[in-house]
Amino acid sequence: MLSHKAKYALKALLYLAEQDESHISKTIEIAEGANIPKKFLEQILLDLKRGHFVSSKQGKFGGYYLIKSKNDITLAEIHRLFDGAIALLPCASLNFYERCTDCKTEEECSLRHGLMIIRDETLKAMQNITIASLIKK
Amino acid sequence: MLSHKAKYALKALLYLAEQDESHISKTIEIAEGANIPKKFLEQILLDLKRGHFVSSKQGKFGGYYLIKSKNDITLAEIHRLFDGAIALLPCASLNFYERCTDCKTEEECSLRHGLMIIRDETLKAMQNITIASLIKK
DNA sequence: ATAAATTCTATAAATATAGTAGAGTTTTAG
DNA sequence: CTAAAACTCTACTATATTTATAGAATTTAT
Numbered sequence: 001m002l003s004h005k006a007k008y009a010l011k012a013l014l015y016l017a018e019q020d021e022s023h024i025s026k027t028i029e030i031a032e033g034a035n036i037p038k039k040f041l042e043q044i045l046l047d048l049k050r051g052h053f054v055s056s057k058q059g060k061f062g063g064y065y066l067i068k069s070k071n072d073i074t075l076a077e078i079h080r081l082f083d084g085a086i087a088l089l090p091c092a093s094l095n096f097y098e099r100c101t102d103c104k105t106e107e108e109c110s111l112r113h114g115l116m117i118i119r120d121e122t123l124k125a126m127q128n129i130t131i132a133s134l135i136k137k
Numbered sequence: 138m139l140s141h142k143a144k145y146a147l148k149a150l151l152y153l154a155e156q157d158e159s160h161i162s163k164t165i166e167i168a169e170g171a172n173i174p175k176k177f178l179e180q181i182l183l184d185l186k187r188g189h190f191v192s193s194k195q196g197k198f199g200g201y202y203l204i205k206s207k208n209d210i211t212l213a214e215i216h217r218l219f220d221g222a223i224a225l226l227p228c229a230s231l232n233f234y235e236r237c238t239d240c241k242t243e244e245e246c247s248l249r250h251g252l253m254i255i256r257d258e259t260l261k262a263m264q265n266i267t268i269a270s271l272i273k274k
Numbered sequence: 275a276t277a278a279a280t281t282c283t284a285t286a287a288a289t290a291t292a293g294t295a296g297a298g299t300t301t302t303a304g
Numbered sequence: 305c306t307a308a309a310a311c312t313c314t315a316c317t318a319t320a321t322t323t324a325t326a327g328a329a330t331t332t333a334t
Contacts, residue, residue: 002225060300114270114271194280197332
């Protein structure tokens with residue numbers, strides 16, 4: 001499941017992607033437009049900034065804007081940024097790998113292989129869902 | 138991600154599937170064989186029993202045994218039993234559907250459609266991973 | 275009757291999630 | 305230079321969930 005953070009992040013990105021290219025959106029504007037608690041959204045936007053999806057302009061008339069094409073922002077990236085691994089266990093993860101503590105050896109881990117198959121399928125599907133693809137015509 | 142419960146459940150089922158048909162496994166035997174905390178495993182086995190994956194014999198010489206073919210127990214079922222929805226949000230779920238509270242209308246939910254695509258792909262993949270398929274030769 | 279096992283309920287401890295509060299910094303405009 | 309308006313940062317709180325553990329009750333075989 002997606003955390004609220006990840007869901008809100010997607011909605012915020014969707015909101016930004018729907019604005020004019022040059023438009024800078026204030027947090028309060030995004031919060032109201034996408035129905036997200038404003039203070040919570042502040043944190044999320046900072047995370048998105050640190051992840052190089054958006055950038056910001058400070059001070060009066062400041063706000064947020066996309067710096068990555070809506071065609072290039074995928075569900076996989078946002079999920080990873082806010083929720084971590086896409087794989088079902090850390091031992092099957094590409095980006096958040098951790099050895100399983102309750103298996104004698106990695107080879108003996110009975111679940112790893114199957115979960116890597118799931119990970120590959122899920123990742124492929126998630127990389128096909130972009131912000132652009134979510135925008136309804 | 139899978140919860141520990143789901144992971145332990147899979148390992149326990151794998152353990153049972155590897156025993157002789159007629160063999161009844163005690164909890165302590167499964168716990169030691171699959172490296173699962175015994176008291177925690179008790180709860181998990183009861184859940185698996187309620188889910189009609191295993192059955193049990195009480196009293197002395199009692200224990201647990203599979204009542205569903207290892208070819209018919211899928212990762213999807215176990216994940217759902219212990220962790221709930223496979224979909225990334227409740228509004229995109231088949232078995233754990235809930236209306237999104239922060240969308241004005243269901244139609245307007247910008248994420249739902251994309252997440253249903255992911256759900257279908259993930260579900261299909263998870264239904265292909267069975268206990269039998271996880272057993273190494 | 276006793277031993278060995280499952281079953282059930284309650285509880286504890288640790289962690290993660292969701293959200294809030296408030297002070298600090300930056301920028302613009304007058 | 306000052307005030308307003310915005311982002312930035314750190315800390316905190318409240319709640320829920322997860323991961324167990326404890327112990328009594330029940331069932332069954334001998």
